[in-house]
Amino acid sequence: MNLYLDAAKFISPKTSFVKSSASNFSDLQSAIQKLLPSLKSDPKRIYALLKSTIRYKELLDDVLKQAGLLQYEKISYSIAIVLVHDFLISKTGITAGKGPLKDAILRHKTRLKGEFTKVQIKRGIKDLGEFNASSNDRTIRWIRVNKIAPSTLPASLPFTETSEFPPPRGTICADPFIPHLYAVANLHTRQLISTPSYQRGELILQDRASCFPAIILSPMSGETVIDACAAPGNKTTHLAAIMGNIGKVIAYELNPDRAKILQRMVKRAGASIVRVENRDFTGAVPAEWEDVTKVMCDPSCSGSGIFRKEGFAITVSGDETEEQEKDGGDSSGDALAKRLLNLSIFQTQIMKHALTRFPKATRVVYSTCSIHAEENEDVVRKLLTDPEIAKLGWQAMGRENVIPTWHRRGWRERFQGMEWPQTPEEIAEGCVRAEPIVDGGIGFFVAGFERDCAYTRKRAAGLDDDSEEWNGFDDAVDSRPVIETALKRRNKKRKKNKKSA
Numbered sequence: 001m002n003l004y005l006d007a008a009k010f011i012s013p014k015t016s017f018v019k020s021s022a023s024n025f026s027d028l029q030s031a032i033q034k035l036l037p038s039l040k041s042d043p044k045r046i047y048a049l050l051k052s053t054i055r056y057k058e059l060l061d062d063v064l065k066q067a068g069l070l071q072y073e074k075i076s077y078s079i080a081i082v083l084v085h086d087f088l089i090s091k092t093g094i095t096a097g098k099g100p101l102k103d104a105i106l107r108h109k110t111r112l113k114g115e116f117t118k119v120q121i122k123r124g125i126k127d128l129g130e131f132n133a134s135s136n137d138r139t140i141r142w143i144r145v146n147k148i149a150p151s152t153l154p155a156s157l158p159f160t161e162t163s164e165f166p167p168p169r170g171t172i173c174a175d176p177f178i179p180h181l182y183a184v185a186n187l188h189t190r191q192l193i194s195t196p197s198y199q200r201g202e203l204i205l206q207d208r209a210s211c212f213p214a215i216i217l218s219p220m221s222g223e224t225v226i227d228a229c230a231a232p233g234n235k236t237t238h239l240a241a242i243m244g245n246i247g248k249v250i251a252y253e254l255n256p257d258r259a260k261i262l263q264r265m266v267k268r269a270g271a272s273i274v275r276v277e278n279r280d281f282t283g284a285v286p287a288e289w290e291d292v293t294k295v296m297c298d299p300s301c302s303g304s305g306i307f308r309k310e311g312f313a314i315t316v317s318g319d320e321t322e323e324q325e326k327d328g329g330d331s332s333g334d335a336l337a338k339r340l341l342n343l344s345i346f347q348t349q350i351m352k353h354a355l356t357r358f359p360k361a362t363r364v365v366y367s368t369c370s371i372h373a374e375e376n377e378d379v380v381r382k383l384l385t386d387p388e389i390a391k392l393g394w395q396a397m398g399r400e401n402v403i404p405t406w407h408r409r410g411w412r413e414r415f416q417g418m419e420w421p422q423t424p425e426e427i428a429e430g431c432v433r434a435e436p437i438v439d440g441g442i443g444f445f446v447a448g449f450e451r452d453c454a455y456t457r458k459r460a461a462g463l464d465d466d467s468e469e470w471n472g473f474d475d476a477v478d479s480r481p482v483i484e485t486a487l488k489r490r491n492k493k494r495k496k497n498k499k500s501a
Contacts, residue, residue: 001096002040004086007049008078009035028054029304029371053085056128059119060084066115073104080105088116089128140166140440141189142208144234145180147241148270149202154195159184166440177403178211180241183440201268206234209305209434209444213367214238216402216432216448217296221246224289228281228297228354231258233265235298240271249274250289252281282353294363295354299347301368301375302340305436305443340374347379355389355449363397367446371436376445377414380431383449384418396422397448399429408433410447 010031028050032043039046053060060081064070069080083105086094096102105112120126145153159172167173167183175181184192189205197203214235219225221244230236230251239249251266251274253259259278266274277284286292347368354364366383368375383389384396399409410431415424436443 001099001101003045003049004079004082004094004096004101006039006041007046007053007082008076010046010050011053011078011081049082049085052089053082056085056089057081059116060088062119063088063112063115066118067108067111069105069108069112072108075101075104084112088112139186139437140183140208141186141192142175142206142211142441143172143182143184143192144178144204144206144211144238145182146202146204146237146269147180148237148245149200153182154197154202156197157195158191159188175208177406178208178215181206181208181211183208201270204234204237204269206238207441207444209439209441209446210234210369211238212403212432212434212444212446213296213298213365214242216397216446217294217363217365218401219243219247219294223293224248224291225250226281226284226289226292226295226354226358227251228295228350229253229299230276231255231262233262233269235296236262236274237265237269237271239296240266240269240273243273245271245273247273250277250284250292251275252277252279252284254278254280282350284353284357286358289358291360292358293360294365295358295361296365296367297351297354298367298369299350301343301347301370302372303369304371305369305434305445340372344374344379344382347375348382351379351383352386352389355383355394356392362451364394364449365446366449367444369442369444371433371443371445373411373414376433376447377411377428377431380410380427380447381415381418384422384427393451394449395451396427396430397450398426401450402430402446402448403432406432408435408439410445 010028029047032039032047036043064077064080064084069075069084070077073080079101083094083101086092087105087109094102094105120128143153153172157172159170162168162171162173164171165173165183167185169185169187172182172184175183192198192203192205195203198205217225217239219239219242223243224247225239225243227236227239227249231253233251236249236251243249249271251262253262253276256278259276263276266276281297347366351364351366354361366380370376380396384394410428410433412424412428415427418424418427431445431447434441434444
């Protein structure tokens with residue numbers, strides 16, 4: 001019975017994720033983590049029970065109301081709904097020994113089953129899978145039109161265009177943030193992948209948040225770009241499409257099996273400018289790719305932002321069509337903290353290589369499919385405060401170049417104490433976050449780094465960022481040469497901005 005007592009702590013009417021949305025599962029995960037020391041059951045089992053209970057909450061509420069269970073028994077709503085869930089929906093039934101709470105449910109088993117059948121008939125539900133997919137599953141399937149192929153959104157797709165989001169069943173809507181990206185209800189997935197357009201690589205299933213990194217990197221036709229951790233290849237082929245399939249994309253993937261998946265994806269998308277390198281990105285040196293101007297890094301992470309879309313496996317016909325969870329492991333307590341620490345060290349090392357080894361690079365984008373700050377904002381902070389990286393002129397990109405109209409930004413509190421050369425607010429605004437499900441897809445984080453193109457010219461001339469720089473003559477001081485270091489200029493500008501504020 002401990003499982004149900006623990007689960008009941010999170011599903012009272014006062015709990016925000018229940019009141020606001022049945023799909024706010026990231027809030028649920030956070031709530032369980034906070035109460036971890038007081039829980040007597042496996043947190044994974046608690047989460048699974050709650051997730052399914054919340055998913056079927058509309059049905060269960062109707063059953064409880066029609067059966068009048070709470071009127072006849074001295075039992076709380078929170079306990080009743082999780083027990084009734086397992087009694088009616090779980091294949092194993094109520095997994096608890098005999099006791100007063102279980103007896104309270106079983107005394108009404110005939111009425112509960114009868115009302116459950118009536119509710120399904122009334123809603124036209126032939127089976128629970130159908131209800132889960134069409135009525136209560138608010139997950140979205142995103143389709144990117146592959147502009148490498150001579151394609152548009154096929155007129156043959158049986159969808160009506162809408163501006164409503166999330167799109168109702170049978171409709172499709174264009175995304176306002178990512179060009180050539182469209183949303184449909186998840187239940188249409190199999191219908192989509194059976195189309196000739198998908199089979200020819202003209203349509204690519206790619207989550208919206210997964211499109212953010214390539215859009216923020218914004219490579220130009222003819223540039224040489226590196227995708228440091230490329231498989232399965234959605235972001236790689238997106239880069240090629242943005243570049244008009246003109247230039248060069250070097251795609252690194254260390255794992256041989258994932259490199260093969262990457263090769264297939266690249267071939268199907270027609271991304272002829274992509275060169276797959278089945279080796280470690282940290283072995284790449286400037287001598288190999290002297291003309292690299294931009295780098296995209298999406299290293300291995302906890303995958304905590306990933307969820308399985310109901311009724312559809314992430315793998316389709318042997319190819320990966322979505323970003324997958326890249327690292328497994330225990331998700332509880334100290335084990336999670338240790339795993340996040342190890343991952344953040346690895347992520348920082350890869351990013352530092354990208355920021356320090358390519359002298360002509362002017363923009364680097366970092367992303368994860370994680371919801372944890374340890375892998376996101378904390379990694380950005382480590383990089384921005386690294387003396388070697390700072391000396392090379394790297395700063396966080398401004399919001400104006402990081403999908404400025406997206407509503408969810410980085411966590412400012414993780415950058416507290418950083419006042420120069422950018423404030424915590426400026427750095428956080430230059431990051432974007434996507435919450436799983438509630439933002440229409442997987443959980444994701446993206447941050448961009450950039451430096452002025454003039455840096456490369458200074459370096460070629462033998463100057464670094466702290467060298468004295470000639471600013472011409474100032475008539476107000478007897479035509480004496482004005483010489484200021486970059487540090488003095490920045491401090492003067494910041495003081496001026498503070499006074500004007």
